[in-house]
Amino acid sequence: MFRDLSFRYKIPLRATLLVLITAFMLTAAIVTREYEQMRSDIFDNAESLGQVLARTLITPIQHDDLWRAFEIINIPAQSASPSSLAADLLMVVDDQQRVVVSSRPLEHPVSTPLSELGAIYAALADEIGRVGLYASQSVELSESGFFHLLMPIVSDGVSLGVLVIEYPKSIYKPRFYSIVSRAVVVTLLVLAILLPLSWYWGRRMAEPLVQLSDCMGMIGERIPDTTECRLYQSRDEIGQAGEQLRRMLHALGEKQALEQQIIASERLAAIGRITAGIAHEINNPLGGMLNTISTWKRHGQPEHLAEKTLPLLERGLLQIKETVAALLVEARVQSHPLTDADLQDIHTLLQPHIHNKRLHMHWEGSLQRAVALPSTQVRQVLMNLLLNAVQAADEGSGVLCTTELKDGCLLIRVENRGEPIPAEKQAQLFEPFVSGNPQGHGLGLWVTYQLVQQMRGDIYVNSLPSGETVFMVCIPIGEQEK
Amino acid sequence: MLDRRRVLLGMAGVAMAPWVAATSHHSGLRIGLTPVFLDDQAAFLSRWRDYLQRRTGLEIQFVQRSSYREILEQVVSRDLDLAWLCGFPYVQERERLRLMATPLFQGKPEYHSYLLAHHTHRANGIEGLAGGVMAYSDPNSFSGYLYPRSQLQQAGLSSDSYFRRSFFTWSHRRVVEAVAVGLADAGAVAGYVWETMARLYPELVSHTRVIHRSRAYGFPPFVSRADLDGRLFDTVQQVFLEMRRDPDGAALLEQLNLDGFIPAEPEMYSSIAAMVEQVRGG
Numbered sequence: 116m117f118r119d120l121s122f123r124y125k126i127p128l129r130a131t132l133l134v135l136i137t138a139f140m141l142t143a144a145i146v147t148r149e150y151e152q153m154r155s156d157i158f159d160n161a162e163s164l165g166q167v168l169a170r171t172l173i174t175p176i177q178h179d180d181l182w183r184a185f186e187i188i189n190i191p192a193q194s195a196s197p198s199s200l201a202a203d204l205l206m207v208v209d210d211q212q213r214v215v216v217s218s219r220p221l222e223h224p225v226s227t228p229l230s231e232l233g234a235i236y237a238a239l240a241d242e243i244g245r246v247g248l249y250a251s252q253s254v255e256l257s258e259s260g261f262f263h264l265l266m267p268i269v270s271d272g273v274s275l276g277v278l279v280i281e282y283p284k285s286i287y288k289p290r291f292y293s294i295v296s297r298a299v300v301v302t303l304l305v306l307a308i309l310l311p312l313s314w315y316w317g318r319r320m321a322e323p324l325v326q327l328s329d330c331m332g333m334i335g336e337r338i339p340d341t342t343e344c345r346l347y348q349s350r351d352e353i354g355q356a357g358e359q360l361r362r363m364l365h366a367l368g369e370k371q372a373l374e375q376q377i378i379a380s381e382r383l384a385a386i387g388r389i390t391a392g393i394a395h396e397i398n399n400p401l402g403g404m405l406n407t408i409s410t411w412k413r414h415g416q417p418e419h420l421a422e423k424t425l426p427l428l429e430r431g432l433l434q435i436k437e438t439v440a441a442l443l444v445e446a447r448v449q450s451h452p453l454t455d456a457d458l459q460d461i462h463t464l465l466q467p468h469i470h471n472k473r474l475h476m477h478w479e480g481s482l483q484r485a486v487a488l489p490s491t492q493v494r495q496v497l498m499n500l501l502l503n504a505v506q507a508a509d510e511g512s513g514v515l516c517t518t519e520l521k522d523g524c525l526l527i528r529v530e531n532r533g534e535p536i537p538a539e540k541q542a543q544l545f546e547p548f549v550s551g552n553p554q555g556h557g558l559g560l561w562v563t564y565q566l567v568q569q570m571r572g573d574i575y576v577n578s579l580p581s582g583e584t585v586f587m588v589c590i591p592i593g594e595q596e597k
Numbered sequence: 598m599l600d601r602r603r604v605l606l607g608m609a610g611v612a613m614a615p616w617v618a619a620t621s622h623h624s625g626l627r628i629g630l631t632p633v634f635l636d637d638q639a640a641f642l643s644r645w646r647d648y649l650q651r652r653t654g655l656e657i658q659f660v661q662r663s664s665y666r667e668i669l670e671q672v673v674s675r676d677l678d679l680a681w682l683c684g685f686p687y688v689q690e691r692e693r694l695r696l697m698a699t700p701l702f703q704g705k706p707e708y709h710s711y712l713l714a715h716h717t718h719r720a721n722g723i724e725g726l727a728g729g730v731m732a733y734s735d736p737n738s739f740s741g742y743l744y745p746r747s748q749l750q751q752a753g754l755s756s757d758s759y760f761r762r763s764f765f766t767w768s769h770r771r772v773v774e775a776v777a778v779g780l781a782d783a784g785a786v787a788g789y790v791w792e793t794m795a796r797l798y799p800e801l802v803s804h805t806r807v808i809h810r811s812r813a814y815g816f817p818p819f820v821s822r823a824d825l826d827g828r829l830f831d832t833v834q835q836v837f838l839e840m841r842r843d844p845d846g847a848a849l850l851e852q853l854n855l856d857g858f859i860p861a862e863p864e865m866y867s868s869i870a871a872m873v874e875q876v877r878g879g
Contacts, residue, residue, distance in 0.1 A: 182732070182766040185780050221715075221779035225730045226762050 122324050126317030127310075134309050138302035142295065149294050153287055158264070161202065161280050162251055164191055165266030169278050172207060173270045176215065181225065184216045188278070192218035203261065204281040207268065212240040215276055235259045243277050260284050323347030327357055330364075338367045385546055392548025392557065396438045400431035407431075442547065442558070450491035453525075455482040457490045458518060461497050468505045475513040482518070487592055488525060492566045497527060499563045500586050504531035507584065520592070524572075527588040536578035544576055625656030626833065629668040629680035632734070632768035633817040634853060635793060636661060645849050652836040652846075655829075663767055665737035675822050679833065683817045685739035688870040694820040696861035697830065698837040701816075702789050704856055706865060708816045709788035710740035712809035713776045720783065722809050723748055729782030731756065731763040732775040739869055740787040741769055744811050747876050770794065777804035789816070793854040815865035819858070834860065 117125070168187060175183035188205035207215040208229055217223035223232055229240035235256060242254050243265060255262040266278040323346075330344035341364050346357035404427065411424045462478055469476050497516075504514050508531040515530040536544065543549050545564035548557040567574045572590035628649075630636050642659055649657045660677055662668050669686045671677045673693050687694060699706040712723060720726050723745065734741025742765075749756055756763055764781075766772050769790035776784040788810065795802040819837060821830055840846030841857030850857060 179764055180767075181762075181764040181780065182771050182775050185775070185778070189778075216780065224782075225780065 122321035123318055126321050127314040128317075130313030130317055131306070131310060134306055134313070135302075138298070138305065142298035142302065145298060146291065146294055150287060150291065153290055157282060157286060158253055161253070161264040161282065162266075164202070165251055165264050165278055165280055168205070168280075169266045169268045172268050172278060173275060176207065176268060176275050177270065181216055185218070185220065188216065189218045191280075201286075202280045203283050203286075204279075206279040206281070207276050208240075208243065208279055209276045210274060212243055235261065239263060239265070239279065249274070323349070323353040323357065327353065327360060330357075330360060334364070334367070338364060338371050340368070341365060385543070388543075388549075389547055393438075393442070396548070397435055400434040404428050404431040438558075450489040452485040453482065453488040453490040453493050454485050457494050458482065458497070461494060461501065464498070465501055465505065468502065469514070472505060472508065473511050474505060474508055477513060477515045479516070480518040482520070486520065486525060488570065488590060492570060493525070493590065496563050496566050496588060497529075499559045500527070500529040500588070503559060504529050504584075504586070507531055507533040509533045509582075523592055525588075525590045525592060527586075527590075529586045531584055532582050533584065535580050535582050536576070536584060541576055541578060545574070625658055626653065626679060626829070627658045627660055627677045629660045629662070629671055629677040629682075631662075631665050631668050631680070631682055631817075632770060633681055633683050633738075633787065633790075635770055635790065635797075636768075637770065638852075641849075641852055648845055648849055649836060653833055655833075665735050669737065672820065672822050675824070677822070678825055678829075679819060679821050681817060681819050683735075683737065683739050684815045684866045684869040685743050685873065686737045687818060687820055688866050688873055689737075691863065691866075691870075693823050695823050695825065695830070696863060697819045697821050697834050698858040699816050699818045699861035699865060700853075700858055701856040702854070705813070706816050706859055706861070707813035708740065709813060710744035710811040711786050711788045711791050711807045712745060712783060713773065713786055713791065713805045714783045714808045715776055715779050715781075716804050716806045718782055718806070718808075720808055723752070723783075725808070726783045727759055728761050730780070731760040732772045732781035732784035733763060733765050734769045734772045734784075734786060735765060735767055738769070738785075738787070739814065739817075739872075740811070741772060741785045743869075743872060743876060744814075745785040747872050748809075750876060773802060773805055777801050779804075783808070787817075789854070796854060814869055815861075818861040818865075820861075 117128075120128075168191070171187050172184055175181070175187065184207060188207065191202050192205050204218055206217040206223060209215050212229040214223045214225060214227045214229065214232075216225060229243075230237045235258075238256055238259075239254065242252075249267055249269065251264060251266045253262060253264050261281050261283055263282075264280040266280065268275045268278055326345050326347055330339065330346060333339040333343065341361050344361070344364070346361060347354055348357075407424050407427045411420050414420050458481070462476075465476070497518075501514070501516060504516075508514055512532045515528070517526075517528045519526050540549070545560050547561040549560075564574060567588055567590065570590045572588060574589075575587045576584070577587075578584040626649075630642075636642070646657050646659055649655075660668070660671070662671070665683060665686050668677065668680050669682060669690060672680045672682075673690055679697070682694075687696070702708055714720050714726070718725075718729075720729075731745075733745070736742055746756060749759060766775055766784075769786045772781075772784035772786045773791055773794055775781045784805075791802065791805075791807070821833075837858040838860065841850055
């Protein structure tokens with residue numbers, strides 16, 4: 116999907132991705148850093164709060180002034196605003212690990228042993244009892260959702276109890292969310308600025324490539340003129356590619372002009388050869404007929420000579436007629452669809468020729484059903500190719516003929532072994548009056564070519580120096596009605 | 598504790614701030630206040646002081662201390678001219694004090710001692726509080742200490758063994774708060790303070806429940822030192838007695854949740870005196 120996208124979109128999309136990755140990484144780094152900072156802030160905060168409170172609590176504890184002690188620990192517990200690092204609970208515990216006072220007196224009644232207040236406080240009681248506190252200590256019980264700061268309340272070296280400050284572990288959450296949401300807002304702002312910029316730059320970067328690609332896309336049948344392509348002028352890679360393309364277009368244009376010249380001159384040459392051939396073919400019988408007429412005149416037009424002369428003239432005129440008829444290939448001959456019987460007829464007709472040269476005929480393929488191709492034309496094509504093959508084949512060698520229906524085509528393949536067709540002759544093989552056989556008039560392959568063309572098919576020849584010559588004909592089925 | 602009082606004192610008014618440890622030789626009138634009423638409303642105290650100054654023509658100074666004992670001692674030692682005291686400290690030092698005026702609460706110069714419990718507590722009297730945490734207001738408070746102590750004594754119990762823990766909050770108001778938040782299971786408080794708080798802070802007071810009401814006793818009176826100048830005594834007494842008759846005074850009384858003042862008589866406190874004798878004797 117993405118691979119097929121235009122660079123117009125690819126470049127801005129990549130830029131967007133880069134911005135997002137950067138924003139994500141930066142946010143992650145800041146959040147991690149803030150988390151650590153927050154943690155140490157909380158502990159510092161708890162530590163200093165604990166120190167102040169522990170000192171303030173000495174007198175109320177010594178004077179048994181429970182209410183005063185409650186007021187002191189209740190102030191920090193009450194001041195909880197959602198974003199502050201406020202303690203969840205504060206509690207003073209005496210040396211027997213009994214509650215002196217708690218900021219939640221209903222949950223932690225006065226004088227209740229800590230161990231009776233649930234697993235967390237029992238664990239804390241163990242911790243207090245084990246250490247014998249004389250310095251503050253933070254406790255993070257993994258199974259509870261809180262961490263605790265234990266701050267000893269000491270007067271003149273005598274421990275009066277321990278101040279327990281409890282923080283929920285979720286205390287980070289509001290700060291965490293506020294950092295993340297701020298990071299998201301900043302990222303969106305940055306994106307709002309960078310995205311249009313990156314789209315603009317991306318399009319600017321892609322534009323030369325697009326121009327280059329558009330220009331290359333114009334190359335096809337016709338080579339576009341260098342003035343038709345708007346190309347980016349620069350010395351960078353794209354500019355250099357554009358310059359190369361321009362040079363290539365120029366060279367291609369010259370080559371195309373040259374090819375057209377060659378084709379034109381080849382056509383003229385072909386017309387010349389054809390004209391010469393026609394002239395020759397007509398000239399030969401004409402010469403004979405003129406001679407006959409001249410003889411007949413010289414002898415005072417006797418009856419017996421007339422009897423001889425007229426048949427001669429007739430044969431000459433017929434020869435000319437045949438030549439002309441061969442040149443005018445009958446385009447529209449009504450014929451039935453091609454059947455297997457038509458192919459078998461050809462096979463039968465060839466038998467005498469094969470016998471004369473003692474050849475082996477290999478006939479492969481048969482038609483299972485009637486094919487919508489004009490039988491007369493196909494028969495003539497097949498007959499012409501096989502007669503040529505038989506003529507060109509060495510005595511006693513084999514001729515192979517295969518017919519098959521493949522890819523909506525009737526495929527005919529005729530193969531023989533014999534004198535190879537020279538390469539220079541192969542190019543002119545399908546022109547009239549070009550013949551490898553001194554006896555032939557050179558119209559057989561030309562006629563074949565014309566018939567195949569009429570049926571919108573193709574004909575190829577391949578003659579190897581080793582003597583194998585193959586003619587391949589492919590006639591598309593179902594194209595004939597057009 | 599002292600600090601808190603000082604701060605309140607400072608907030609009460611600039612005139613009170615430069616207070617010098619004084620003798621009785623001064624031109625103004627120094628009045629000691631105790632937490633028998635809601636004495637922590639600085640703005641109100643300032644208005645009341647202004648009123649008294651206007652009416653008496655004397656410079657008035659309110660003096661607040663953290664316990665009844667300190668105020669009582671200062672009146673006895675003539676550092677203070679006047680004090681609003683509980684009936685219990687009065688009967689202890691009645692030879693050296695002179696009754697001036699008693700407030701009228703709900704039309705009578707009387708109040709009750711209330712025994713409060715947290716609203717979730719099931720006790721229906723002092724009998725149900727065994728093993729609980731008890732909050733008293735002041736060791737020299739009648740309603741907040743003497744009365745419940747005598748109740749226990751009559752039942753043959755002692756505060757220390759009957760309760761798991763007991764403590765003083767040094768003010769009626771804080772007894773109500775301590776019971777409301779659950780720090781104490783029960784508390785002894787002046788009915789007048791509880792009723793007034795119920796009017797001002799219904800939410801807080803709704804967490805407490807009165808589980809016992811005493812019979813009526815004399816309302817905490819205004820007393821003067823015994824040797825206060827007679828004319829001065831009469832002037833000030835007159836101002837108190839007439840307070841309910843002028844609009845400013847009536848507004849102040851309304852805020853105090855009182856109906857007025859009447860001359861105080863020693864007989865009003867004879868039942869308290871009897872109880873003191875009884876507790877001491879027991």
